[in-house]
Amino acid sequence: MQTTEKKKSSTAERIVITGVGLLAPVGASCRDTAAAILEGRSAYQAHETVQVLNSPSGDVLRGATISRISDDLLPKELEGIDRMEALLIPPIAECLRALPDSLHGFVDWEIILPDTIRVDNNILVSLAKKISRLQLSSGKVCASLNPRGKFISRIAYAGELLLTHRIEGVVVACADSLCDTTRLNKLMLDGRLKDPDNPYGILAGEAGGAVLLERESAARLRKAPILAAISTWGSATEPHPWPDGKPSKALGLTTAFHQAFSKLGDRGASVLHVITDENGERARALEWSLTAGRIFPNPDQERYLWHPAVVTGDTGGSLAAVVLADAIMRLIINTPPSGRIALAASDDRGSRQVLCLEHIDQPERKEYFAKIRSILGGRKTAMEEQ
Known part of the structure; x- marks a missing residue:
């Protein structure tokens, strides 16, 4: 008699975001x-x-x-x-x-x-x-x-x-x-x-x-709403950060994006939204413009760039939390998912960080996320409008 052996899951445990403030x-x-x-x-x-x-x-x-x-x-x-x-x-x-x-x-x-x-x-x-x-x-x-x-x-x-x-x-x-x-x-x-x-x-x-992180398996076990999953992370240092008076060549930000995208199966092709900490300063805008043309394998794909500091003001060291919260909420209102979201944070002293987030399907939480979308201006997904 033949027996079948259950295949062990090769899916790695993911880290998810279940709370944000x-x-x-x-x-x-x-x-x-x-x-x-x-x-x-x-x-x-x-x-x-x-x-x-x-x-x-x-x-x-x-x-x-x-x-x-x-x-x-x-x-x-x-x-x-x-x-x-x-x-x-x-x-x-x-x-x-x-x-x-x-x-x-x-x-x-x-x-x-x-x-x-x-x-x-x-x-x-x-x-x-x-x-x-x-x-x-x-x-x-x-x-x-x-x-x-x-x-x-x-x-x-x-x-x-x-x-x-x-x-x-x-x-x-x-x-x-x-x-x-x-x-x-x-x-x-x-x-x-x-x-x-x-x-x-x-x-x-x-x-x-603030953000609360958990293992995906633990969050699913207690049926917690999962706001986003962390896909990848990239980190680098800009050799010529803006305050030193030398023009940035965007080497640090480009490297951070490449590092993050290298861990994605599609090398970043599925990233359709980018949220940065641009704050009105010309040097930051120029650095992003140099970076944008170097990092995507499908540069002709239409993408959306957001910078929430235009609304909130530059909140200093906490602007990364503003960018993250904006990314999470945009991921929620774009459910069904329209691609991954990448967020970038840059410090005056040269640190460049990139974090990629993705949607996690939770059909049992459909009403919960619909309520959030309602709070965020009554937006409906394409599926809900049909």
Whole structure:
């Protein structure tokens, strides 16, 4: 009698995103912010003009428009590490709503802050007290020279941690603000703030963001909604980042895209949306224009480029979280999927990071995702319109 042997699945375990949180000047949650970005609704009436230095001697002041979170959500008197904590609490709590009570205490968490903030472990103690789902012993905090890149790279490394350690999830969070006087003064003196004399400058902003990562098998076992799967990651360093005065040849960003796409079976042909942290600065736009013509195997394919900082403002080191949240929501509203989404984050000191996301089919969660699309402006998929 012949017997048949079940084939072992060759499908590798994937890391998925099951929770995301965001606090930004245009929204108090991820969905509110995503809706504002998708609609191009920047709510500039809530922004303000502040006086900053216009000369190194400090005897001349100049008006600068900034994109600050409204006072009813975050009092402007909060500064430094206290402001970072206030920016972190809502998004971390928001992303952890996806986790059932039974898994509390089985989640590692890491906070990424800019090196402009004096950091110590007291922020972990405070966050663990104010967010009951976090355990102090499993938290880490770091101040990074390249906070945008660090946020993306820690997401990639968290995937490795989930696959090799007996933990149920990893939260990666970040926060930053360009709205304090010291940083605004430096940006103005460096000629980087947008004003009538500098149309290629940035609108300084602030934000906090967080993401919850799990193994796909674990998420499916508890029937959790899966927002996106991480396809690949690429990382490189730009030898001539913008602040050094030398023109960038986009070698770092190109290498990061090539590295990420090399791990995809189609070498990136299925990537139809690209979301970057372009912020109005000419150097960033030129770097992307150089990169775009080098990375796709099918350059004639129509693609969409998005840069949410146009709506939210440049939120400094936390802009990578804004870009990620925008990518996740665009992936959801394009269900059935219309290809992968690639997002890119670039730091002033040269870090270049690329992360590719893809849709995961969950027919049992059809109503859940339809509700999200409804919240994001009543958009319907092509299948739903038929």
